[in-house]
Amino acid sequence: MAQLLTIEDLRIQAKRRVPRMFYDYADSGAWTEGTYRANESDFAGIKLRQRVAVDMTNRTLASTMVGQSVSMPVALAPTGLTGMQHADGEILAARAAAKAGVPFTLSTMSICSIEDVAENSDAPFWFQLYVMKDREFIGRLIDRAKAAGCSALMLTLDLQILGQRHKDIRNGLSAPPKPTLANLINLAMKPRWCMGMLGTKRRSFGNIVGHAKGVGDLSSLSSWTAEQFDPALSWDDVKWIKDRWGGKLILKGILDAEDAELAAQSGADALIVSNHGGRQLDGAVSSIAALPGIVEQVGGRMEVWMDGGIRSGQDVIKAVALGARGVLIGRAFLYGLGAQGEEGVTRCLDIIRKELDITMALCGLRDIQDVDGRILVKGKA
16 A cells, blocks of 8 residues: 555545545535635745754644644544544544544534544544524534533534535435435445445434434435525624533634624634635635734634645644644545544644644744744745
8 A cells, every 4th residue: 555645645545435425525615616726725825934053852733722732733623424434434533633632523514423422532522513593403402512521612604505516416415315326336336435334323414313303314304404504694693602602612714804803702712714615605715815814803812723725734834824823624634534534534633743843843943832924935925
């Protein structure tokens, strides 16, 4: 087997092992996918200053995110259908994150339920919340996250309506997936994945089926989700959720300085500069391009993080240099999960950690908390 040295190596192996509809679900953007591509490519224009003959011993990447100690300023982002990249995917990713000393975030649209992940993982995790029209269900979800010991709630604000993702439509991705001839042939070519799925009972949306009114199985889930995402979501809802939760609150999906100001006024502990991985508003600015303006607007009042396009430790350090307190990785860990399960997520985090550590040293610094705009070539940020 070829050595897995980069996130791209993991992506290539995941593409070979994961059924096309689920691989494409993870690795797609809205419409032309222009914003999805820009999230990655805009990092390349940011250049680093190489420093020499400075003490590079005793380096540390340790930091905090919303007061929680982390071994490096990286968390695993909430990703829907994680358990379809690999059987029991959310549990395996949570275990790998705990082992690496970084936070894991469970999506509302996960395959493994909140309770299942809590019972089968080794550390408190964060829970990501989508706002549905059924506020009673949302209240119960928040209460379940509390009962499971989740240490922070992440509220996603940029999915009130769903951006059109052409690959998903062409692949017939739905709940349950359409058993087209092309899909069945593709599944037959992924025996390792199929055997994993046959060996687990976790094949549905564990947080929803059996918990939401009228959703007893996958056949009723599709119509429920189509109707339930709430286009009327407002800052009043954010206040209600903050009060109901009562703990650390993170707001995900901020891309504009005016919205960042409203986020700061809401009393949330952190915001995530994010365009949903380029999966919502195609033609929007990349997350890394939006980051400096949002840090300037609210960075003194709340923690500012970012996600979108992180494929290396160098990307992490560039984001930190531009003011991010931390970053979230989504596709990068999904590639690892699809490639090799828990071991693949561990490999992903090891790759990012090593690249981050070496890059910080070659920029002349020993502590990630000292990283700022000094390491960037002026005019390239």
